[in-house]
Amino acid sequence: MATIQIDAERCQKCGKCVQICPTIFAQHTKGAIPHLLDTTRCIECGHCVAICPSEAISHSSFPSGTIAPIQPEQLPDTAQFMELLRSRRSIREFSKRQVDRALIEQIIEAACFAPSSHNVQSTEYIVVQDPAMRQQIVELTIAQYRQWRKLLGNPIARTLTRLVRGSTGQATLDELREAFTNLINQYGQGSDPILREAPTLLIFHGDRHIGFAGVNANLALQNASLVCETLKLGAFYTGYVVAGSNFNPRLARLLKLPPNHKIYAGLAIGHPRFHYKNWIERKPTQIQWF
Ligand SMILES: Cc1cc2nc3c(=O)[nH]c(=O)nc-3n(C[C@H](O)[C@H](O)[C@H](O)COP(=O)(O)O)c2cc1C
Ligand code: SF4
Numbered sequence: 001m002a003t004i005q006i007d008a009e010r011c012q013k014c015g016k017c018v019q020i021c022p023t024i025f026a027q028h029t030k031g032a033i034p035h036l037l038d039t040t041r042c043i044e045c046g047h048c049v050a051i052c053p054s055e056a057i058s059h060s061s062f063p064s065g066t067i068a069p070i071q072p073e074q075l076p077d078t079a080q081f082m083e084l085l086r087s088r089r090s091i092r093e094f095s096k097r098q099v100d101r102a103l104i105e106q107i108i109e110a111a112c113f114a115p116s117s118h119n120v121q122s123t124e125y126i127v128v129q130d131p132a133m134r135q136q137i138v139e140l141t142i143a144q145y146r147q148w149r150k151l152l153g154n155p156i157a158r159t160l161t162r163l164v165r166g167s168t169g170q171a172t173l174d175e176l177r178e179a180f181t182n183l184i185n186q187y188g189q190g191s192d193p194i195l196r197e198a199p200t201l202l203i204f205h206g207d208r209h210i211g212f213a214g215v216n217a218n219l220a221l222q223n224a225s226l227v228c229e230t231l232k233l234g235a236f237y238t239g240y241v242v243a244g245s246n247f248n249p250r251l252a253r254l255l256k257l258p259p260n261h262k263i264y265a266g267l268a269i270g271h272p273r274f275h276y277k278n279w280i281e282r283k284p285t286q287i288q289w290f
């Protein structure tokens, strides 16, 4: 349980800490020092410490060294940030050069700053840089797609799908089967359609019993992918690995995934072989205003 104290001498009695707290940790009456109420529901988000203008709050979860002043001049303006968002692309062509450990650590640090439901910070990370292990992941993923392709060709499964979903369902299955066949064939011809020869795979996993663990992991991934862009690294979302991993216990064992953990996201990372010259507009989206 968090221990929170307010230094009466430092407190300016502004009440901001009480107003921004997502739980009701204290009560504030105008011109008075906040009166601590229930700190047991504190989610350790640090908002109170971050907003206090006079460093009057000491919170057991945030000892010295965990708090730093925001430097507004370091923040990108909207134009700069939009340029970053527009220029980020899924990079699938990499040089053979491995990504330095320090850069991966920086990417994970960026990921950790993503929001998480109830501030659970549930996302954990696995970094795969070992070429043999990386290859095993590719092989196990392909094996999973082989199994799925077989299942999609099963006459009983096809008849059942036709009965339940009609001809549209059948067509979807056929499309999937064709896509899986292409993937397997590409692999058979010596290319790597799963990780695209990226030297690093960053896996985002979490306890499946934690609410929103998947959303939290994917928000973390997006932070990571944006910081990759600033580090001049290329990255793409490894959907095939993520989808395959949830059905292949051998992959979970290989990665020493803790019990009850699930892989929610994966990012293949490397030094890009090419640099893009232009950004391209997205499709017009549908927006409803009320
Ligand atoms: C999936 C998800 C659901 C969330 N739902 C709520 C919510 O319903 N109400 C709320 O006040 N904050 C919500 N949050 C915000 C989190 O509480 C917040 O991200 C966390 O406390 C960390 O604080 P920060 O985002 O200021 O770093 C949600 C965040 C995520 C990722
Ligand atoms: S850390 Fe967050 S939840 Fe806890 S008291 Fe401060 S503002 Fe409230």
Ligand code: SF4
Binding pocket: 006, 010, 011, 012, 013, 014, 015, 016, 017, 018, 033, 034, 051, 052, 053, 054, 055, 056, 057
């Ligand atoms: S934010 Fe800081 S200064 Fe303001 S009331 Fe809270 S403890 Fe006091």
